[in-house]
Amino acid sequence: MKYQARASSRRPSSLGYAILGLLAARPWTGYEIGRLFAETPIAIYSSSPGSIYPAIKGLRAAGLVERAPHPDNPDSSKRVFAITPRGRAALRDWLAAPVAREDVRRNMQDLMLRFAFMSGNLPEAAIIRFLKDLKRETEAHIEALEAHAEQMRAAAPLSGVLALQAGIDGYRKTARWAQRALDAFVAGARAPQKTPPEKTS
Amino acid sequence: MKYQARASSRRPSSLGYAILGLLAARPWTGYEIGRLFAETPIAIYSSSPGSIYPAIKGLRAAGLVERAPHPDNPDSSKRVFAITPRGRAALRDWLAAPVAREDVRRNMQDLMLRFAFMSGNLPEAAIIRFLKDLKRETEAHIEALEAHAEQMRAAAPLSGVLALQAGIDGYRKTARWAQRALDAFVAGARAPQKTPPEKTS
DNA sequence: GTATGCATGTAATACGTTACATGATTGT
C-alpha cells in the first residue's frame, strides 16, 4: 500500500538530454553527433552507433525530435533531426530543475552538461539561480566531506586520505568556478543581451 | 573474419572492484557496505540492496570473495564476506593497470577509486608510477581541451564556454593534486614504511 | 568497377536501479 506507481520513465536519459541540447542549436544527423562525441575532447558519452541511434529513436518516439529536410539537398538520404516544440519544453524543464544534493554528490557531470546548454534556452535569471544553488549545494557537500575526512584521517591509509582530499579539492574548485561564472553572467546581464522567451511551446 | 572473440567479460564492474577494495582491508557484510554508501559522503555508488547483493554474488561466483565466519559470534546469521587470494590478485591487477587516456576523459572517478585503494595493496613504486602517469595523461588531456576551447570560444554560447572552462579547471586541479600526492608519497617512502609483498596469491 | 570511408542501424549482453518481498533481532 505504501508503494507508489512505477515512474512512467518516459523521461530521456542524460544522453538523450545531451542530444536534445545539441539539436536545440541546429539540426544534426546521428552520425555527426557520434563524430562530435568521438573527436571533441569534451564529450562524455560513447560515440558508438549502438548508443546514439537508439537514443534518437527514443526521442523521436517521445515526440521530442523529428526528421528535418537536409539543409542543402532535400533529396539526400541523410537523416537529419531537429528538435520539436515539445522537445524544447522538455529540455527547458530539465535545465530548470533544482540542483539536487544527490547530483552534486554523484552526477556533477550532469549538472555541468545542463549548465553548458543553458545559454539561449533559459532566461539569465534562471541561469544565475542555478549557479547560486550549485555553489551553495557544493559548499554544503564540502562541509560534509571535511567532517568525514576529519574522522577518517587517523584510521585510513595514505592513498585513501589523499583520494578524499582530491575529491574535496575538486568540489572547492567547482564552488569557486561557480562564483566566477556568476560574475561573468551578472556582467553580461548588465550589457544588453538577447534573452530567450520564457515559453516556446 | 576480422572479429575477435567476445570479451569473456568475467571481470568485475567498478562497483565490484570497489567492494573488493573494501574487503581487502577487512571482512564486511553486504548491509555494512550499503550503509557505507548511504551514509558516508564519499561513496559514489547506490546503496540499494539491488546493486550491492548481486555484485557480491558475482564476486562470489568468480571466486574472488567467500563467506567468512562472523568475527564475534560464529553462529550469527549475518553473511560476512572476505576477499580470497584470487580476489586480491584481481584487485591488484586492476589497481596496477596503466592509466588510460579514455579513463581520464570519461572515468576520472574510477581512477580516483583505484588510487584510494592502493595503499597496502600495491608497492610504493607502483603507486608513484600511477601518479606520474595520471599527471602526464591529465596534462595531455588539458592541452587537447584548451586547443578545442580556442576554436569554440568564438562560436559557442557563454554557458557552453564556461562549462568547458570548468572542465579544464577541474583537470588542472587534478594534475596539481597528483603532484602533491606524489610529494606526499615520496616523502613517506623515505621514512621506513611497511611495503606490501609483490605477490600474495 | 571496386575499395574506402560515410552513414544507419539491430541483437545479445551486462549492469544498475527501482520496486517488491521477507526473515531475523532487538527494544519496550
Place this chain on the structure above:
DNA sequence: ACAATCATGTAACGTATTACATGCATAC
C-alpha cells in the same frame, strides 16, 4: 506482543556497450 530496524535478497525494467551487419557515395 509488537514495532522498528537490521539484514538479505529477487523481479522487472531501462539503458549503455559491444559486436555484428549492411547500403550508399565518392575517389581512384
